[in-house]
Structures are given as C-alpha cells and as structure tokens.
Amino acid sequence: MDAEEYDLIVIGAGPVGENVADRAVQDGLSAVIVEAELVGGECSYWACMPSKTLLRPTSALRAARAVPGAAPAVRGGVDVGATLASRDRMVHEWSDASQVDWLAGAGIDLVRGHGRLEGERTVRVALPDGGEKVLRARVAVAVCTGSAALLPPVPGLAEASPWTSREATSVQDVPASLVILGGGVVACEMATAFASFGTAVTLLVRSRLLAETEPFAQDAVLAGLRRAGVEVRLGVEAASVSRDDLGVHVELGAGEREVREEIVADEILVATGRVPRTQDLGLETIGLEPGSWLEVDDTLRVRGHDWLYAVGDVNHRALLTHQGKYQARAAGDVIAVRARGGEVDDAPWGAHVATADHRAVPQVVFTEPQIAAVGLTQAGAEKAGITVRVLDVDLSAIAGAATHADGYAGTARAVVDVDRGLIVGATLVGDDVAEMLQAATIAVVGEVPLTRLWHAVPAYPTISELWLRWLEQYGRPA
Structure with missing residues (x-):
C-alpha cells in the first residue's frame, strides 16, 4: 500500500x-x-468545557445570594434542565x-x-x-x-457499568443518588455539580481530598462539600461493587480491616486517576x-x-x-x-x-470555594531544599472582599524563597479567586523580586489588594 x-x-x-x-x-x-x-x-x-458549564449555575447562585441587594431576587435553586441544555450547546x-x-x-x-x-x-x-x-x-x-480514566481493581467494579468523567459530564438523566470513588479534582468538582442538582452524593476517599494542595485548601473544600450536603467519607475504600435492580451496591473496607457496611446508590462514578x-x-x-x-x-x-x-x-x-x-x-x-x-x-x-511544567503549573479547582494555585506548596518548597517563608492573608480583611460579598471568606498563601526574595508558589482559596491566578503565575514564572512588586500597585477596592497585604507582611524594602 x-x-x-x-x-x-x-x-x-x-x-x-x-x-x-x-x-x-x-x-x-x-x-x-x-x-x-x-x-x-x-x-x-x-471534560473542561462541559464540566465548568455544569458548575457555573451553582457558582452564580452563590454569588448572588451573598450580595444583600441581589439576594431577594434569587428564587429556587439550580434549574437542572436549563443547565443540561446549556451544556449541550457548549x-x-x-x-x-x-x-x-x-x-x-x-x-x-x-x-x-x-x-x-x-x-x-x-x-x-x-x-x-x-x-x-x-x-x-x-x-x-x-x-x-x-x-x-483509571479503573481500579475493585472486585465487581468493571461489571457494574461505572461512570467515568465522560458519563458524568454528558449526563442526560440526573440520578437521585451517586457514589463517587476518589478525592481528586474530578471527584470534588462532580460532587459539587451533582449536589447542586439535588442528587444525594456520597464521596469515598481513601486518604485526603486534593492531597497535592495546601492543607488549608483541603479543609476549605471539605467544609464546602459538606455544607452542600455531600456525605464525605475519609479513610475508606470500596472493597467490592455490584449492581442489581436496586442500583449499585458498594461494600466499604479500610485497609486490612473487614468490610463494615454497604452503600446503595443509583450510579457510581470512578474518579481515581488517569x-x-x-x-x-x-x-x-x-x-x-x-x-x-x-x-x-x-x-x-x-x-x-x-x-x-x-x-x-x-x-x-x-x-x-x-x-x-x-x-x-x-x-x-x-x-x-x-x-x-x-x-x-x-x-x-x-x-x-x-x-x-517543572515548577510553574497553574491550576484551578472549581469547587465551592474555588482553589487557584501555581508553583510550589510550602511542603513542596521545603522538600526542594528552599529556605521558605510563608505569607498567609485572610481575604475577608481586604476592602474589596467586603464589596464583593457579604461574609466573604478565604485565604491566600504566598510561599517565598527567602534567599532569593522571590515568590515560588501561591495558593488562593475563596469565591471567584480563579481570575486572580494569572498575576501570581506571572510573578512566579517571571521571578519578579518582592522589592519590585511594591511598584505593581493593586487597584482599590479589589481583592487583588492581597498583593499589598503579602508585601506588608513580608516587610518594606530597605
């Protein structure tokens, strides 16, 4: 030929x-x-486009409900049909x-x-x-x-016709109940989306949520999921899975311990890796x-x-x-x-x-609250042998946050290489922090000295004033 x-x-x-x-x-x-x-x-x-379309309505509703002048206009919850139609157009x-x-x-x-x-x-x-x-x-x-999607070797799982991220993001009939295996980004985002649709979601996590992120970010997402009604089970794993006319049966185990209980749901989503x-x-x-x-x-x-x-x-x-x-x-x-x-x-x-790809990878987790991170975590920087100073800012103390939402809560961490006077990592946790990530990415990739960042003046009143708070905490240039 x-x-x-x-x-x-x-x-x-x-x-x-x-x-x-x-x-x-x-x-x-x-x-x-x-x-x-x-x-x-x-x-x-x-993946990216349909999943973010499914997540946007709950984010918009949360934002509106947090503003006193807008909250009275909000009636009801997420319109599932309209959301799926928007996804189909996307x-x-x-x-x-x-x-x-x-x-x-x-x-x-x-x-x-x-x-x-x-x-x-x-x-x-x-x-x-x-x-x-x-x-x-x-x-x-x-x-x-x-x-x-990685399908872990859980007895009976493959035969139970599990969902992967593909089935979750292309869903046409939203189940009344859903079990999710995994604690990474896909698991947390899909738990957020389906909880907003009224699905009873159970999240089964072998160790920690979002294990590669800063601990305070993990805690914030865990709290947010539980506020949304998600049952998050940490330190457990599926010992076996089966499906019958009643739905999917997941027997739980933990390490070497015997099976303890069974969870029954309409569907099961596997989000345990790639x-x-x-x-x-x-x-x-x-x-x-x-x-x-x-x-x-x-x-x-x-x-x-x-x-x-x-x-x-x-x-x-x-x-x-x-x-x-x-x-x-x-x-x-x-x-x-x-x-x-x-x-x-x-x-x-x-x-x-x-x-x-080595040290300046930005990522957003579109949960409630969002996580936006770039570069090294504190643990990652210390493991790399960097002399680290951590700068933590309570975002609720920034004037722009007060105008953004009533009761805004969030934390922003900068990880500083003390020897070079550079930010090598940043993690922001809070509502709508994703759009602030690129500034941190530029600072990390461009290796902009903190002494120079004093002259990058953030506009008032915006949440971007966190940059000024980081600098004040680090100390004025000589």
Whole structure:
C-alpha cells in the first residue's frame, strides 16, 4: 500500500494535537491529524468545557445570594434542565463540524480512524469503513492521544457499568443518588455539580481530598462539600461493587480491616486517576511498552527517538489542558526548527522548550470555594531544599472582599524563597479567586523580586489588594 507523506503526522485531535499541527503549519510544514473520535478531544466534549458549564449555575447562585441587594431576587435553586441544555450547546450537541472546518481553514488535513505506529515515522490508520491508510512522516510524528480514566481493581467494579468523567459530564438523566470513588479534582468538582442538582452524593476517599494542595485548601473544600450536603467519607475504600435492580451496591473496607457496611446508590462514578491512551498505539513496533507514559525532554521529544514527540497528558508531565497546549506550541516550533536543520537555541525568539511544567503549573479547582494555585506548596518548597517563608492573608480583611460579598471568606498563601526574595508558589482559596491566578503565575514564572512588586500597585477596592497585604507582611524594602 502506497503511503501518503507529510512533514508531520499528529495522532490525536484534541486541543494539544490541534496546536502542535497549527504551530508547525504556520512555520511552513505540512501536517495531518489522525483522530478516531471527535475533533476537539476530551476537553471540548467530556471534560473542561462541559464540566465548568455544569458548575457555573451553582457558582452564580452563590454569588448572588451573598450580595444583600441581589439576594431577594434569587428564587429556587439550580434549574437542572436549563443547565443540561446549556451544556449541550457548549459541546455543540457532540458535533465536531466547526472544529473540522477550523482544521481545513488552518491548512491541516484530517484522517478519521484509529492510528497505530508501524515502525519509524509510519502510521497505519484503520478507517471507519473497514479500510486502511498508511501515512509516512518526513520529519516527525507527535503522539497527542491524552489520557483516560483509571479503573481500579475493585472486585465487581468493571461489571457494574461505572461512570467515568465522560458519563458524568454528558449526563442526560440526573440520578437521585451517586457514589463517587476518589478525592481528586474530578471527584470534588462532580460532587459539587451533582449536589447542586439535588442528587444525594456520597464521596469515598481513601486518604485526603486534593492531597497535592495546601492543607488549608483541603479543609476549605471539605467544609464546602459538606455544607452542600455531600456525605464525605475519609479513610475508606470500596472493597467490592455490584449492581442489581436496586442500583449499585458498594461494600466499604479500610485497609486490612473487614468490610463494615454497604452503600446503595443509583450510579457510581470512578474518579481515581488517569492512565495514558497508549495501549493500542503500536509502541511495541518501536521498542516502547504499550500502555506506558511516554518520557520526554523539554522539547517534548521521546527519549531515544529523534523523530517522535509526545505532547500533553500522554507524557505525564502536567495533566492539564492549558499545560498541554503550552507544550504543543513548544513542540510545533521545535519540530519546524529541526525540520530546517536548525538547533532549538538558534531559533529567532529564543529556546522553544517547555520549562513551565517543572515548577510553574497553574491550576484551578472549581469547587465551592474555588482553589487557584501555581508553583510550589510550602511542603513542596521545603522538600526542594528552599529556605521558605510563608505569607498567609485572610481575604475577608481586604476592602474589596467586603464589596464583593457579604461574609466573604478565604485565604491566600504566598510561599517565598527567602534567599532569593522571590515568590515560588501561591495558593488562593475563596469565591471567584480563579481570575486572580494569572498575576501570581506571572510573578512566579517571571521571578519578579518582592522589592519590585511594591511598584505593581493593586487597584482599590479589589481583592487583588492581597498583593499589598503579602508585601506588608513580608516587610518594606530597605
């Protein structure tokens, strides 16, 4: 079978794959994307966009109820039907027509089907009609297949038809009761959303909620979930799962102890982690292990393969859409530079490498309250050997908070590298703090000295005055 040749073959048409291809095409390369599902990927149809749409109504209601002049106008709770309809519009009724049009406009070819590597620079695509197509890359292949929900080896779980994040965000009939396994971001956000729909939610957590965040952030989200009516069970795990006409039966255990009790719910959502989508990718044809994460350098090139790149979740550096798109822009540029025989450091506007993934990853958890964080936690900085000073600010003491909501509560922590006089991490917890995260990200990434930040004057009265409070707590410059 004759192969069609392109400079770049991208496997996976999510935001990451789209950005790799777009960047390379802008730099003069030809590119094709291979996609077995919807162009736009997980984020567009089953993750970021639908989940945040489901969460927005409860956030808006909370904000209105906290303002004395607006609270009397609020009647009732979340309109579930309207929320699901809004979600359907956000995901374009699970049609990728507009995304396909965008690819065409960007000069990127699309092949529908399941792509597998078949040796160096070659991809064989199983087409929907049962046929096949072979693609060959003159320069590079970029694997952008993302990740999927991890299904833990709990007896009976797989046979009980559990939900993953896909079923949760695409729900059409909201269950009366839901058990969620896990304590990470997906578990907490979906518990928040379904509780607002009137679902009786039970959250089963083996250890702590949001274990990678600051302890005060964990405590705030735990309290918020319980206020919303979520039954949060810490230190427990599912010992077995079964389904019958009454629903899903979850037997609880804890470590080596015997099973203690049973929970029955209409549905069960598994949110216990992610695995790479590399199981059926043909990795064995190039000496790599199917189902493994793909280790890359800062140019996103897979170690030991100068033509292969792994971008986004699949490399396990930072499983976040915005970080994947950041990596994608870097990878697309790197591929184009190397295609012309150049070196990365010789590129016109500097080195095109993904360094932010190491210590400057921003993330928002869209719970009630929100968590917005970037960089290192206090524990992470201390583990890295940094001499740390922690600056904690009670957001309720800031004038802008008083105008924002009646009884506003929140905490903002800056983690300072004392030896260098730099903020290396920040965590904000409170209502609507997400929009303040980019300022902290710029300070961390730009390594802006605290002495210089005195001249970045925050507007009054806004909650952004927390920057002034951090500086006052740290002390005036000499």
